[in-house]
Amino acid sequence: MTERISWYVMRTVLGKEQEACALVEKKIDQSLWECCRILKKQQLFRTQGRYLLCRKEMFPGYIFVETRFPGELAEELQKARQFPQLIGSGRAELVSIEPEDLRFLINVCGRKLAQDMKLSTVEVDEKGQVKSAAGVLAPYLNQITRQRLRHRYVMARVQLFNRQEEVLFGIRMEGDPA
Template sequence: MALYVIQVIGGKEQHVCDLVKRQLNDMIEDCFVPRREVMRRAEGQWTTIRETLFPGYLFVETKEIQHVMERLAHIPAFTRLLGVGDEKVIPLSQDEVAWLTALMKPLDKVVEMSTGVIEGDQVIVTDGPLRGYEALISKIDRHKRLAFLDMRMFGRTKTIKVGLEIVRKHA
């Protein structure tokens, strides 16, 4: 079983994923859109919302990628399997799959909010999926409660935003 990435039109990820599940159900193990929990301020209150982790992409798990490629052409939406060049489709590497699996909850495929502290110039994540992955954090936006991770994904380095609340900072 391998995990492949399908590019779709941004904002249509869940709709296309539902179409894929309906029309390719016999040849896929799973189809999902990874999400992240982030904090947003609305009317003076901070609330947790869920956003798409990789806008414009969905993930499909299958053994039969050639059949999936053929049947994707019949789905009434833009879909393109990611790979090398135009003809070779490659699955996510073991490192990429391990990283996604470590951060996401297995059932709902969500990267939950993390909490942490800043001691001097070092970030220490005390709770959440980023715990133990502090070295991957390249930048923090404390006001928006976000951490930016530079990850090797889809064959290139991508900056990924995930929720991180810093509860205190020591100089």
């Protein structure tokens, strides 16, 4: 019987996500995993009165792995001491991403979680409040908890990972870089 392919998440040392993915790619047999990802988002960064497009980690300290064999993959990870710490009980187990969480991740990063979460284009009302959004923010418009238009982001409360998470969405306004 063939196992169903699913996405799992692992915790790693903050700032060492790239090294963790490189270790998986270099040291773990490719037959045990399909994809290893660090989820990224686009954000505008203001410098000298101009906005520059940059990329940041969506979930610092976490990597995402697609596999049919979570048990076997966890065993291989446990054998190598330099691999990421695993979420959960401290034993070698990968934490499965729930279907509703995966829907959110696919919505913002694409089917294989390979795309950056794109900027959403927003319009503001005369009071400076976001009134509409195009892009990944649109379904969460009514859940905005904080906005920093000058810094080109909003925070929205999203049901994610079995709790309410404050997710930062990068935004752009008319005239900003694409």
